[in-house]
Amino acid sequence: MAQAAETETGAETLARHVRRFREFLATTDREALAVVGVMSLALLSAFVGFLLVSAYTIVPFAVFLGAAGYGWIRYQGLTARLLMLTMTVSTIVILLLIITFIFYESVPVLVYESTTVLGVSVPGLRMFTQPNWDAVSSPIRYSMVPMIHGTVMVTVIATVVAAPLGIAAALFLSEIAPAPVREFVKPGVEILAGIPSIVYGFIGFTVLSPWASDQFRILGQGTYLFVGVVVGLMALPTIVSVAEDALNTVPESMKSGSLAVGTTDWQTMTSITLPAAFSGVSAAVLLGVGRAIGETMAATVMLRGVPRITDPLYNVFYGQETLTSLIARNYGEADGLQMDALFVAGVILFVTVLVISIGSQYIEWRMRKKFGGDV
Amino acid sequence: MSGATRTRLIRSNTTTAVAVAAISIGIAAVLFGLGFAAMFELIALTGTLVGFPTLTLLGALLVVQGGAVVTFGLGSRFSVVETNPRPDAGAVAAVVFALVWFVGGGIVASQLFGLGLVGWLPAALLTGGVGFAVTVLPGEDIGSTAPAGAVAVLTGLVFLSDLVGAQSVWGLGWEQQASLTAEFMIPVLTVFCALLTGWAAAKAYGGFGARGRRAGAYLLIYLNAGAIVTVLFSLVAFTLFKGLPGLFRGVAVGAGVGPQSTISLFGFGFSFSLPVAWPFVMNGVGLLNEFNGVLPAIVGTFWLVVGAVLFAVPLGVGAAIFLTEYAERGRFTQVVEVATNGLWSTPSIVFGLFGFAFLIPRFGNGKSLLSGMLTLGFMLLPLVVITSREAMLAVPDEYRDASAALGVTKWQTIRSVVLPAALPGVVTGVILGVGRIAGETAPILLTMAGGVFVPGSQTANVLGGFQFTASPPFVANPQLLEATSALPYQLYALITAGVGASGNVGNPDEFRWATALVLLAVVLSFYAVGIVTRYYFRRRLNYE
Numbered sequence: 001m002a003q004a005a006e007t008e009t010g011a012e013t014l015a016r017h018v019r020r021f022r023e024f025l026a027t028t029d030r031e032a033l034a035v036v037g038v039m040s041l042a043l044l045s046a047f048v049g050f051l052l053v054s055a056y057t058i059v060p061f062a063v064f065l066g067a068a069g070y071g072w073i074r075y076q077g078l079t080a081r082l083l084m085l086t087m088t089v090s091t092i093v094i095l096l097l098i099i100t101f102i103f104y105e106s107v108p109v110l111v112y113e114s115t116t117v118l119g120v121s122v123p124g125l126r127m128f129t130q131p132n133w134d135a136v137s138s139p140i141r142y143s144m145v146p147m148i149h150g151t152v153m154v155t156v157i158a159t160v161v162a163a164p165l166g167i168a169a170a171l172f173l174s175e176i177a178p179a180p181v182r183e184f185v186k187p188g189v190e191i192l193a194g195i196p197s198i199v200y201g202f203i204g205f206t207v208l209s210p211w212a213s214d215q216f217r218i219l220g221q222g223t224y225l226f227v228g229v230v231v232g233l234m235a236l237p238t239i240v241s242v243a244e245d246a247l248n249t250v251p252e253s254m255k256s257g258s259l260a261v262g263t264t265d266w267q268t269m270t271s272i273t274l275p276a277a278f279s280g281v282s283a284a285v286l287l288g289v290g291r292a293i294g295e296t297m298a299a300t301v302m303l304r305g306v307p308r309i310t311d312p313l314y315n316v317f318y319g320q321e322t323l324t325s326l327i328a329r330n331y332g333e334a335d336g337l338q339m340d341a342l343f344v345a346g347v348i349l350f351v352t353v354l355v356i357s358i359g360s361q362y363i364e365w366r367m368r369k370k371f372g373g374d375v
Numbered sequence: 376m377s378g379a380t381r382t383r384l385i386r387s388n389t390t391t392a393v394a395v396a397a398i399s400i401g402i403a404a405v406l407f408g409l410g411f412a413a414m415f416e417l418i419a420l421t422g423t424l425v426g427f428p429t430l431t432l433l434g435a436l437l438v439v440q441g442g443a444v445v446t447f448g449l450g451s452r453f454s455v456v457e458t459n460p461r462p463d464a465g466a467v468a469a470v471v472f473a474l475v476w477f478v479g480g481g482i483v484a485s486q487l488f489g490l491g492l493v494g495w496l497p498a499a500l501l502t503g504g505v506g507f508a509v510t511v512l513p514g515e516d517i518g519s520t521a522p523a524g525a526v527a528v529l530t531g532l533v534f535l536s537d538l539v540g541a542q543s544v545w546g547l548g549w550e551q552q553a554s555l556t557a558e559f560m561i562p563v564l565t566v567f568c569a570l571l572t573g574w575a576a577a578k579a580y581g582g583f584g585a586r587g588r589r590a591g592a593y594l595l596i597y598l599n600a601g602a603i604v605t606v607l608f609s610l611v612a613f614t615l616f617k618g619l620p621g622l623f624r625g626v627a628v629g630a631g632v633g634p635q636s637t638i639s640l641f642g643f644g645f646s647f648s649l650p651v652a653w654p655f656v657m658n659g660v661g662l663l664n665e666f667n668g669v670l671p672a673i674v675g676t677f678w679l680v681v682g683a684v685l686f687a688v689p690l691g692v693g694a695a696i697f698l699t700e701y702a703e704r705g706r707f708t709q710v711v712e713v714a715t716n717g718l719w720s721t722p723s724i725v726f727g728l729f730g731f732a733f734l735i736p737r738f739g740n741g742k743s744l745l746s747g748m749l750t751l752g753f754m755l756l757p758l759v760v761i762t763s764r765e766a767m768l769a770v771p772d773e774y775r776d777a778s779a780a781l782g783v784t785k786w787q788t789i790r791s792v793v794l795p796a797a798l799p800g801v802v803t804g805v806i807l808g809v810g811r812i813a814g815e816t817a818p819i820l821l822t823m824a825g826g827v828f829v830p831g832s833q834t835a836n837v838l839g840g841f842q843f844t845a846s847p848p849f850v851a852n853p854q855l856l857e858a859t860s861a862l863p864y865q866l867y868a869l870i871t872a873g874v875g876a877s878g879n880v881g882n883p884d885e886f887r888w889a890t891a892l893v894l895l896a897v898v899l900s901f902y903a904v905g906i907v908t909r910y911y912f913r914r915r916l917n918y919e
Contacts, residue, residue, distance in 0.1 A: 053737055077786035081701060087693035088702070088711055091760060094753055095714045101732040102725065168599045176596060187906045188604045190807075194902040195610060195895065196814025198863045202870055202891050203610065217544065217554040233606065266589035287720065294722025296817040297863075301870050310551060317553035324724045324817070331731070331821050346728040350721060357720040358713060 032078055035071040039064055039082060102346045109142055109340035127344065133307035135330075135338045142341035144348065146307040150224065150322040151293060151349075157228025157316065158235055158292035163285045165232075166239030170284070173240065174247040175269055193237030201301035204230045209302055212317075222304040222319040230302070231295045239288035246280020246364075247273060249371060279367040283360035290356040294349060296324040305329050323349050392447070392456040396580035399443045400594075403573030406436055410566035413558075420541040420558055430534050430541055433565055437531030441524040444572050447579045448520030452513070459584035464518030469510040472522040475571070476506025479526065486545070487538070515583045519591075523575040527568040534561065570595070611895070618892025621885035625654040625666035655889055660828040669890055671829040675744070675861040676897065679823075680813050682748025683755050688805055690752075691759025695801075698760075699767040700789050718757035726754050727821035734822060742858040747823030751812045758811065762804025766797040799912035803905050810901030814894060816863035827868040829860045862894040 042064035049057035071079035110124035209221040258268040480502025484495035543557040581590030654666030730750035778788040
């Protein structure tokens, strides 16, 4: 089906859709069409009303509920199908709304932070070319550089911790562990994902941070090193479960074929299973990186909250601020341009993580295609 | 799979050598344990252990261990011990050893001999190169034991010679000052050497070759799995240990000790007192309270979860049905999949920002329970879609065909065949998803918030709050439009409020840990229920 869709041109696709719509109109009876039409119109106007902050949003919504109720009794199949189509579309709508609103809110500060390059004014460029964040005293500057630096530091440390341990644990669960041990370890990894990030942060704040200050003789509390370790621990379950799924998609026949020529199971893993699942495992690491970038509460509680770049750049013993903790710490007293600057941080986070998510989906899709499974 | 390789290949009598390797693994385990004990300050570096100064004991053990590993490699090389080594120790080992020797050589050259960059870089490159060559050029037996053993022996000698004493501090000389102290470096080095030599000894125990590599790798992988479970248990146990005293403060059991509750039915009110008084989960914070608690936050979390589930579950399940049953695979389903996966990985704080920009202006221009519910609902939605879809795809097509053969419509098939069959999977997914969002702080930070110490009068009463009004939007519920507290937010507020703010809570620290424990208990109970449900349904499916 997908191939047929790829080979036909845009005009043909459109013609096919128009034909099917006509068929639908011709084969459905008048009253059902009216109900469906009223439902669609009412829902659409309720949505528009909600977007425009109208107090009368509830009127078209009530009409929609009424039409849906009537349709449910008379034409259940058709109504259910329309409702489900609406629900499916709503996932896309929510993503689009998120994109629209966080971009829209960040526009004013981008205009404020414009710089001219070769006579052309580039909005927002100054946020990335100088390292000062100062929301109080003049000149007021909202630079994202210190926070990007912090996020990169935390993410790199978290990945260094979580990737090898996560892949090893996935191998253990998928290939090595005897069944009773797996039944014990697998829920354990899931529960590790379930511990709320604020609890990780609280333990880090009360136990790890003072300990680190003492051990490394640093001034004050908060180090990128231990925030990275804690965030790595939180990204670990994501890597384990996705990598385990990838290892499980490698067909059993490949493994058995290798074992049949007399290899040990470890040789089978390193020379057959891991290379075959390589793309899936790297998608797992990518998703883990995405989790680490977006982790908020542990970083907020454990970091110092002073937006500056550590000195020297690779000084992991001082933890200043990340993109996520900047938002969580400053939303309260921020308004105007500063609030918009927080939205810029949100945009950077959102775009980075979305690119990572789409990239890892592409990798997984290619892997499934390679093994001839369901794409 | 593991059964296929369990047959022992017959080797000539190597019991003594195997025993030596096993003892070496044992010493590595002891060093590993001692290293961690020293890291958590269970044993003092300056003190004594079984009659010896700790540092001397660690150094001596490292020297013995390194010596044993190197001797085993040499013995295998000169055919004293019969093994099956391969021509080289492998690429991973070569890279690791080259790195270890590079770093070690660099530190020795720059710190011990005080060389500048021009001096230490060539020295580090030289030692790194030697490490690489020793790993790759001789056979596997020398290649995987000598570099590891030598590291352990050298580290042991450094400890013994007092070059790094128990009080040493290595100032890094950075602008933002930091130092590596002996009480950090010595445990870390010990644990690292224990891992390195333990791996080499396990390889030797397996007689090198394919079996040896398997033994070495399995040691590390089992250790890793064990460590993950240990971390999990210690986190939960630590929270439990710190939180229990505050949680059970003032608990009383007996007739009529609890707070008074009223049940009203058809106009008749019936008041009674609960037989249990548990102040921490039944009280708010108040001046007159003997014991303070977090009841408003618990109720807030409850309503948040209910709201998010009511919003996200119908939407998500509907979308999953449409995607699996109605939609043709093509551009549209692909876009929806990308969108759901994108929503799944969107950082929680971005949801918070979105709720702040989108929901708050539309619900009374202030932080409110309703905004919090919907924001968490947006977060829950992709999880519900993904898990319900998986559950529905797992329903065999024969079910659908059999139903269609009876001549019923597609919708009837879905309603009475597909949905019931997929229900266990959907329910499990929803429960696990709820566990995830119940502990989220970041999204409600910007949309709902609440106070640090919340009085009991602020407990949300959503059901009682509905009222009809004459002006649009005609239905109002002030309870929904007010900010209330929730457990994760309250914990965050308690942490950031610091030690100074105590409300009139007698012991703020105990109060914080008890809040953390309640939050952990609420979230983990969702997970426990979800995991048990899945286990139960899977077993039932297996036996059918």
